Amino acid sequence: MHEPKYDLKPIIAPRLSGWPLVAAANLVEWVPGLAYFLGKDSGLFDLKKVKVDTIPTYYPFDQETYSLLVSNASKPLSAKETVDILTKGFHPNGFTASVDYVALYKSGKVTPVDLMTKMLDYIEEDEAKDVGVKALLKYAREDIMKQAQASKIRYQSGKPLGPLDGVPIAVKDEMNALPYNTNVGTVCIDIRPEEDAVIVQRLREAGAIIIGKAAMHELGFDVTNCNPFVRTPRNPYNLNHWTGGSSGGSGAIVASGVCPISLGADGGGSIRIPAAYNGIYGLKPTAARLPGAGAYPLAPSVGVVGPLASNAHDLALAYYLTAGPNKMENNTLLQPLKSIASFGNVANLNGVKIGVYYPYFDDADPEIVQQCKKALEDYVELGAKLVPITIPNLQNLRNAHSTLGMNYLRDIFQEVDVIVTPTTGITSPEIPKGALEYGLTDYSTSGEAMKYIFLANLLGIPAVSCPIGYSSKGMPIGIQFQARWWNEDLLLRLANANDCTQSSKFKKPSNYFSILE
Numbered sequence: 001m002h003e004p005k006y007d008l009k010p011i012i013a014p015r016l017s018g019w020p021l022v023a024a025a026n027l028v029e030w031v032p033g034l035a036y037f038l039g040k041d042s043g044l045f046d047l048k049k050v051k052v053d054t055i056p057t058y059y060p061f062d063q064e065t066y067s068l069l070v071s072n073a074s075k076p077l078s079a080k081e082t083v084d085i086l087t088k089g090f091h092p093n094g095f096t097a098s099v100d101y102v103a104l105y106k107s108g109k110v111t112p113v114d115l116m117t118k119m120l121d122y123i124e125e126d127e128a129k130d131v132g133v134k135a136l137l138k139y140a141r142e143d144i145m146k147q148a149q150a151s152k153i154r155y156q157s158g159k160p161l162g163p164l165d166g167v168p169i170a171v172k173d174e175m176n177a178l179p180y181n182t183n184v185g186t187v188c189i190d191i192r193p194e195e196d197a198v199i200v201q202r203l204r205e206a207g208a209i210i211i212g213k214a215a216m217h218e219l220g221f222d223v224t225n226c227n228p229f230v231r232t233p234r235n236p237y238n239l240n241h242w243t244g245g246s247s248g249g250s251g252a253i254v255a256s257g258v259c260p261i262s263l264g265a266d267g268g269g270s271i272r273i274p275a276a277y278n279g280i281y282g283l284k285p286t287a288a289r290l291p292g293a294g295a296y297p298l299a300p301s302v303g304v305v306g307p308l309a310s311n312a313h314d315l316a317l318a319y320y321l322t323a324g325p326n327k328m329e330n331n332t333l334l335q336p337l338k339s340i341a342s343f344g345n346v347a348n349l350n351g352v353k354i355g356v357y358y359p360y361f362d363d364a365d366p367e368i369v370q371q372c373k374k375a376l377e378d379y380v381e382l383g384a385k386l387v388p389i390t391i392p393n394l395q396n397l398r399n400a401h402s403t404l405g406m407n408y409l410r411d412i413f414q415e416v417d418v419i420v421t422p423t424t425g426i427t428s429p430e431i432p433k434g435a436l437e438y439g440l441t442d443y444s445t446s447g448e449a450m451k452y453i454f455l456a457n458l459l460g461i462p463a464v465s466c467p468i469g470y471s472s473k474g475m476p477i478g479i480q481f482q483a484r485w486w487n488e489d490l491l492l493r494l495a496n497a498n499d500c501t502q503s504s505k506f507k508k509p510s511n512y513f514s515i516l517e
Helices: 019-030 034-041 063-071 079-088 098-107 112-128 141-156 198-205 248-255 272-278 312-322 366-381 394-400 406-415 443-449 454-459 488-505
Strands: 015-017 136-138 168-172 209-214 261-266 281-284 304-309 353-356 385-388 418-422 440-442 463-470 476-483
Touching: 079 312, 098 112, 098 141, 098 312, 112 141, 112 168, 112 209, 136 248, 141 209, 168 248, 198 209, 198 261, 198 312, 209 248, 209 261, 248 261, 248 272, 248 304, 261 281, 261 312, 272 281, 272 463, 272 476, 281 312, 281 488, 304 312, 312 488, 353 366, 353 406, 366 385, 366 418, 366 463, 366 476, 366 488, 394 454, 406 454, 418 488, 440 443, 463 488, 476 488
Parallel strands: 168 209, 168 261, 353 385, 353 418
Antiparallel strands: 015 440, 136 209, 261 304, 281 304, 281 463, 418 476, 463 476
């Protein structure tokens, strides 16, 4: 049978920032037919020519995979068993992790009040700079210290709430978190919530200290996190580069050392792109694996909430504590048991088949491809097997980002356990002149950033981005693994293997806050 040709084409569009962008926006608004011409030129109408044989679905679930996993499901782990697995599987990578906080608190040498005071002092110093990371959009000192004091008392009485007690966590401005309003990165939306988002509630139940709202791209509509009206955070590795978006603040605040975990949302790579650009981990879960209640419904058919973290241990911990059904959300009820049972099993990856579509894999910046291939060598040394695969109709799937290609993936996952690609086709670009004041449109560059992310959103599968190295300019590079529906356990195991094999290469950014020193 003839193998389909690799058909993903680069997006050709002008880059506009500053006053030229303002002028172009006015032209599109006032010149009849110009918007249609631009859409046609970018290929957005090519889908009209595509024949779809299957019935479209709003939520991209795969019933066959669900049935298989339910039939093979083991009994759920207890809280202690889960923490034991994650703790034993922890591999330090030089960045501050939740276990570092907890160990100090339990020793009695330092209290949550001490560390939150130090953290707030740093945030205020960063705020006072002309150019700083400035990833935290809103914070309330009084509320943070109230949480810290409650955590201090729990430790002193020997009764911490859970494995995140006293650990600071930031929340993307797309999710409700008291006492803050939710503005979704805008000046026009102003929601005054009466309660936390469910995912935030679950973290509080484990003792987490919610430190405020992280900056995001306006309405999540691009992947730079350029936001002239509210705030544009800067990349800790180079303040003249983008953080990625739309969860750019969530990525930058973890990379800068302020907190080991943050919450983001991913409707088009918005967790994974900031993770790659900022040199941290990011998990896009299976559609409806985590509850979305209390998050603004920007793209409910393709978007999900999920964690970003400085290390694989905290990524798995945040996932496990927040995943699972919410009785008020019907789409979350039909899911197999969550698991992290294989997390610590990284010394031997025998039997794990990693699918590589080489024309797709190689279609990135050469430095990225080189680093990703080097990282794969380490997985092979641990016993994993690389299997060549083909992913047909990538061009139409990218154009769609909303109609069906699930049959393709179901067939591919009969052959392999995961699909590997670079996370992004480029490293974080430099911020162009005028963009911070008037915004930016650069669809060509955004297309390179989003080249490898749309399958997971479009088809509902889970994906993880792992840091693996740096470009010649010192900007982080990420590798992405995508698994069949509901198989976050395997992705987290591979992320943990990444910490084992790559952590010696990790470099803290020049703008890093070492809270424990």
